[in-house]
Amino acid sequence: xxxxxxxxxxxxxxxxxxxxxxxxxxxxxxxxxxxxxxxxxxxxxxxxxxxxxxxxxxxxxxxxxxxxxxxxxxxxxxxxxxxxxxxxxxxxxxxxxxxxxxxxxxxxxxxxxxxxxxxxxxxxxxxxxxxxxxxxxxxxxxxxxxxxxxxxxxxxxxxxxxxxxxxxxxxxxxxxxxxxxxxxxxxxxxxxxxxxxxxxxxxxxxxxxxxxxxxxxxxxxxxxx
Numbered sequence: 001x002x003x004x005x006x007x008x009x010x011x012x013x014x015x016x017x018x019x020x021x022x023x024x025x026x027x028x029x030x031x032x033x034x035x036x037x038x039x040x041x042x043x044x045x046x047x048x049x050x051x052x053x054x055x056x057x058x059x060x061x062x063x064x065x066x067x068x069x070x071x072x073x074x075x076x077x078x079x080x081x082x083x084x085x086x087x088x089x090x091x092x093x094x095x096x097x098x099x100x101x102x103x104x105x106x107x108x109x110x111x112x113x114x115x116x117x118x119x120x121x122x123x124x125x126x127x128x129x130x131x132x133x134x135x136x137x138x139x140x141x142x143x144x145x146x147x148x149x150x151x152x153x154x155x156x157x158x159x160x161x162x163x164x165x166x167x168x169x170x171x172x173x174x175x176x177x178x179x180x181x182x183x184x185x186x187x188x189x190x191x192x193x194x195x196x197x198x199x200x201x202x203x204x205x206x207x208x209x210x211x212x213x214x215x216x217x218x219x220x221x222x223x224x225x
Contacts, residue, residue: 020044025116025174031134038107038120038128040085040185041171060086065094074098074187080141081105081122081185088187098187105185106157108213109175110197116174119217121150122185129220137225145223149216156212157184160205164191182209 017024020042024032037045047061059069060083073079073087081104088098105122115132125147129137139146160182166189175181180200184191193206200206 018042018045021170023171023173026130026134028134031130031136034128034136034138035118035130035174037082038105038118039171039183039190040082040089041190043086043089046086056083060090065090065096067091067094067096070094071096071098074102078124080124081126084123084187085185092189100188101161102187103154103158103161103184104187106153106209106213107181107183107185108210109181109183111174111176111179119213119220121153121213121216123151123154125150127216127220129217137220137223139220139223146216146219149212149219153209153212153216156209157182160184160193160209161186161191163205164193166191180210182206 017029018033018036022032022036022042022045025035026032033045036042043061046057056073059066059073070087070091074084074091076084085104088102088104091098103123105120107118107120110117110119112132115134116130117132118128118130120128125142125144127137127139127144127146127150131137141147161184166186168189171190172181172192175194178196179194180197181192181194182200193200195206197210201210
């Protein structure tokens with residue numbers, strides 16, 4: 001679904017910066033689009049690229065939120081993680097109830113000398129890896145070899161989510177220097193923690209998370225794109 005969404009943007013040429021919250025850690029607009037789409041906090045990105053006639057997207061992006069329909073999407077364990085995250089975001093904006101601390105995605109950002117490495121895993125098994133060079137690897141759904149590790153990463157991430165709460169401000173710019181950021185797409189908002197790799201690695205909850213993320217990254221890099 002998200003490959004079709006990205007293809008609908010018509011990016012290229014002098015497309016310029018999209019509206020709303022949009023950080024630009026990469027030189028290429030398309031990779032920046034992929035990066036920002038991970039966080040599900042700029043509805044315009046999805047609205048501008050949505051597929052006309054798709055009932056699910058009509059519900060997600062409708063001008064007036066259909067709360068019961070959005071709650072059904074948010075609770076659908078078979079749906080894509082970012083689809084569920086968008087449904088939860090719309091429910092929160094409408095003041096409607098959302099599931100409690102339901103983790104839908106984990107995003108790990110690691111600054112490198114050549115740019116930003118980003119690894120994202122979602123509850124449906126989907127994985128995104130954005131290399132510091134701007135090269136992107138995208139694996140959808142639960143049928144690819146890394147899906148099991150992606151779900152294991154979310155299981156480990158849940159322990160971190162239980163200890164922290166949602167961030168109540170706009171998403172921060174990408175981390176720089178030695179700062180590694182762990183972001184979590186949760187039903188009640190964006191959670192995150194950050195610190196130097198060595199510090200997080202020694203943490204009782206952060207260490208297992210980084211270890212599982214490293215396993216996932218190794219598998220993703222070894223997979224044909």
